[in-house]
Amino acid sequence: QTFSLPDLPYDYGALEPAISGEIMQLHHQKHHQTYITNYNKALEQLNDAIEKGDSAAVVKLQSAIKFNGGGHVNHSIFWKNLAPVREGGGELPHGSLGWAIDADFGSLEKLIQLMNAEGAALRGSGWVWLALDKELKKLVVETTANQDPLVTKGPTLVPLLGIDVWEHAYYLQYKNVRPDYLKNIWKVMNWKYASEVYAKECPSS
Amino acid sequence: MSWCCTYNPLPLYSRLQVTDFSCSWQLKNAQKMLLSLGKKPEKKKQFYRFQTPSKVVAYYRLKTPPYKLDALEPYMSKRTLEMHWEEHHRAYVEGLNKQLANDDILYGYTMDELVKVTYNNGNPLPEFNNAAQVWNHDFFWESMQPGGGEMPELGVLQQIEKDFGSYTNFKEKFTESAFTVFGSGWIWLVLKREERQLAIIKTSNAITPLVWDDIPIICLDMWEHAYYLDYKNDREKYVNTFMNHLISWNVAMERMARAEAFVNLGEPKIPIA
Numbered sequence: 001q002t003f004s005l006p007d008l009p010y011d012y013g014a015l016e017p018a019i020s021g022e023i024m025q026l027h028h029q030k031h032h033q034t035y036i037t038n039y040n041k042a043l044e045q046l047n048d049a050i051e052k053g054d055s056a057a058v059v060k061l062q063s064a065i066k067f068n069g070g071g072h073v074n075h076s077i078f079w080k081n082l083a084p085v086r087e088g089g090g091e092l093p094h095g096s097l098g099w100a101i102d103a104d105f106g107s108l109e110k111l112i113q114l115m116n117a118e119g120a121a122l123r124g125s126g127w128v129w130l131a132l133d134k135e136l137k138k139l140v141v142e143t144t145a146n147q148d149p150l151v152t153k154g155p156t157l158v159p160l161l162g163i164d165v166w167e168h169a170y171y172l173q174y175k176n177v178r179p180d181y182l183k184n185i186w187k188v189m190n191w192k193y194a195s196e197v198y199a200k201e202c203p204s205s
Numbered sequence: 206m207s208w209c210c211t212y213n214p215l216p217l218y219s220r221l222q223v224t225d226f227s228c229s230w231q232l233k234n235a236q237k238m239l240l241s242l243g244k245k246p247e248k249k250k251q252f253y254r255f256q257t258p259s260k261v262v263a264y265y266r267l268k269t270p271p272y273k274l275d276a277l278e279p280y281m282s283k284r285t286l287e288m289h290w291e292e293h294h295r296a297y298v299e300g301l302n303k304q305l306a307n308d309d310i311l312y313g314y315t316m317d318e319l320v321k322v323t324y325n326n327g328n329p330l331p332e333f334n335n336a337a338q339v340w341n342h343d344f345f346w347e348s349m350q351p352g353g354g355e356m357p358e359l360g361v362l363q364q365i366e367k368d369f370g371s372y373t374n375f376k377e378k379f380t381e382s383a384f385t386v387f388g389s390g391w392i393w394l395v396l397k398r399e400e401r402q403l404a405i406i407k408t409s410n411a412i413t414p415l416v417w418d419d420i421p422i423i424c425l426d427m428w429e430h431a432y433y434l435d436y437k438n439d440r441e442k443y444v445n446t447f448m449n450h451l452i453s454w455n456v457a458m459e460r461m462a463r464a465e466a467f468v469n470l471g472e473p474k475i476p477i478a
Binding site: 026030031034063067123124125126145146147166167168171172175176 | 288292293296334387388389390409410411428429430433434437438
């Protein structure tokens with residue numbers, strides 16, 4: 001099975017001025033596509049190695065699969081996490097997710113502050129996540145390095161929102177001022193999607 | 206201040222009990238010893254023999270690259286140099302100085318020593334990230350020159366041919382490794398002390414082969430900020446441009462020459478009588 005680039009549910013320029021169209025186009029058409037291409041290549045090589053019974057090769061390919069596969073997984077979630085303002089981007093969460101945020105973090109402002117702080121402090125490349133711990137039924141904020149998917153931080157974690165803090169996600173527009181990028185991305189955050197995922201995992205309790 | 210420099214064989218804790226007289230330098234030597242034993246020094250309050258009214262603060266300065274910021278055009282734009290050097294590199298220097306202002310425990314080290322000490326044998330202190338990035342970027346600017354690229358000569362070429370087969374082979378391996386740096390990191394050509402060989406090493410984030418006691422010869426910054434403004438996501442072009450137009454084999458030669466003082470690279474040619 002080969003994977004292909006999912007379409008963006010909005011135009012490249014639809015998230016301006018929070019995220020520029022140039023960045024969205026490069027991010028989607030170049031970066032995400034590269035992850036998918038290399039993921040497919042690594043999977044093909046993995047299948048070959050499995051058929052041949054070449055265990056050394058199978059193990060060696062794991063890092064490429066984790067990196068490229070993780071990149072594909074993470075970015076697929078990321079595109080759904082964002083929405084143009086006219087389609088509800090930035091609208092505050094209501095319902096069960098809103099109450100859960102208040103219960104677990106105190107208030108939405110505190111959550112945003114925490115995620116921004118974690119995102120700004122992340123060294124190098126990675127992601128900052130708002131996640132639901134399925135087992136504990138709690139919301140948590142986690143960071144992952146490089147393209148590690150959220151599950152590497154805990155098998156019971158379900159990603160609700162992820163923010164890409166790799167430099168390619170903001171450099172052309174915000175240069176090295178990552179905190180500004182983090183402040184502005186909330187204006188196009190798709191809380192509707194996060195609420196849907198949350199409601200599915202935690203049906204009205 | 207001869208009392209300051211005499212090494213007191215008393216164990217550290219008993220000296221601390223006579224804290225009013227403990228010299229901050231003796232304390233630091235003891236802590237240096239602790240560090241070399243792999244123990245993390247605790248941040249103890251420094252008791253000074255003479256209370257000085259003003260605090261002495263050590264700081265490191267931002268070193269300027271050995272060329273003007275537009276000298277690497279068109280291969281590395283002035284805009285990139287301005288962002289990379291004036292913003293990123295400067296931020297690391299200022300961050301480091303701010304951290305050092307809190308406590309004088311890390312004073313008195315050269316940049317190289319500071320990187321190794323703050324690496325703390327794999328359990329890095331908070332200052333490591335800034336210290337290592339300052340060192341790495343200094344090394345990086347010096348690894349490039351206007352009109353660079355071309356081939357290495359003389360001893361460097363000989364060593365490359367000995368350890369990689371040919372210059373083309375080395376170039377291929379170097380660029381391959383650069384492409385497979387996952388995330389933020391650096392790619393290095395180092396001289397390994399034990400193996401007495403050149404090697405290509407990838408490191409992530411701020412790590413530098415200095416902490417493994419290797420001798421770095423050339424490095425290339427693979428963090429996205431190093432190439433994004435000029436090449437966007439085209440890493441291949443960036444690395445190839447570096448190899449063909451920016452890399453300074455002159456500096457590599459100087460560094461190899463210095464490395465030969467520490468690593469015996471060949472058998473001496475002893476004439477048979």
